[in-house]
Amino acid sequence: MMQGLFITFEGIDGAGKSSHIDTLAQALRAAGRTVTLTREPGGTPLAEKLRALLLHEAMDALTETLLVFAARRDHLLRVIEPALARGEVVLCDRFTDATFAYQGAGRGFDLSVLSYMERLAQTGIGLQPDLMLNPDLTLWFDVPPEVAAERLAQARAPDRFEAEPAAFFARVARGYADRAAAAPGRFARIDGAQARERVAAQMLAMVAARGWLPEDAQ
Ligand SMILES: Nc1ncnc2c1ncn2[C@@H]1O[C@H](COP(=O)(O)OP(=O)(O)O)[C@@H](O)[C@H]1O
Numbered sequence: 001m002m003q004g005l006f007i008t009f010e011g012i013d014g015a016g017k018s019s020h021i022d023t024l025a026q027a028l029r030a031a032g033r034t035v036t037l038t039r040e041p042g043g044t045p046l047a048e049k050l051r052a053l054l055l056h057e058a059m060d061a062l063t064e065t066l067l068v069f070a071a072r073r074d075h076l077l078r079v080i081e082p083a084l085a086r087g088e089v090v091l092c093d094r095f096t097d098a099t100f101a102y103q104g105a106g107r108g109f110d111l112s113v114l115s116y117m118e119r120l121a122q123t124g125i126g127l128q129p130d131l132m133l134n135p136d137l138t139l140w141f142d143v144p145p146e147v148a149a150e151r152l153a154q155a156r157a158p159d160r161f162e163a164e165p166a167a168f169f170a171r172v173a174r175g176y177a178d179r180a181a182a183a184p185g186r187f188a189r190i191d192g193a194q195a196r197e198r199v200a201a202q203m204l205a206m207v208a209a210r211g212w213l214p215e216d217a218q
């Protein structure tokens, strides 16, 4: 059986994650892998209900953080770990780095408390109960906040996060940069400000470089 592979997509709102996740799913399927495509917050009936609350109801930073981790726990238990145990590739639009970037850097929530909650939520499920589940690879779509804001202004009505001011997204972007600097082996930075074709090519090249796609998939 193939080994399970957990790949997450990260970046500020409007960075281009959702636009490119299908391209990677198709390339991996063409290479013979079974792919589970999912997202956070969400990915299960319960977590999708929590997502609707998170995106639209006013709440304080602690409530927000507790709901994000509750959604993640359910998602891990019901979707991510079972798919990895079956040897599938899980492509997840956002994961815990988003919590460090948005609730930590963006809202100012204590990072050491987040680390503790991360360990609580991501340890003790399924396969390797002593290990905290982390992505094998995180594709970080890095774009200047002004570029992302310009894209979103043309694209969709803002949710509770997207309605935050530019200063919030500047903090979130720095939060992602800090996470990437702290885990350079796991993070692959993609220049998300490029044209779509170049973003897609860079993304595929990074996955191929790890041996998870044939080199000619690009
Ligand atoms: N490389 C790109 N160049 C220009 N526009 C883009 C690019 N990638 C995505 N977009 C557009 O920007 C908007 C936000 O993209 P999306 O994939 O929804 O971002 P995210 O999922 O990271 O919030 C969409 O309207 C999308 O069509």
Ligand SMILES: Cc1cn([C@H]2C[C@H](O)[C@@H](COP(=O)(O)OP(=O)(O)O)O2)c(=O)[nH]c1=O
Pocket (backbone or CB within 6 Å): 013, 014, 018, 039, 040, 041, 068, 093, 094, 095, 096, 098, 099, 100, 102, 103, 159, 161, 162
């Ligand atoms: C996973 C996660 C998402 N979020 C926020 C970031 C996004 O603004 C929002 C929803 O994410 P996303 O699915 O990227 O939104 P969209 O469908 O609009 O592209 O949730 C957090 O604040 N913390 C988290 O841990």
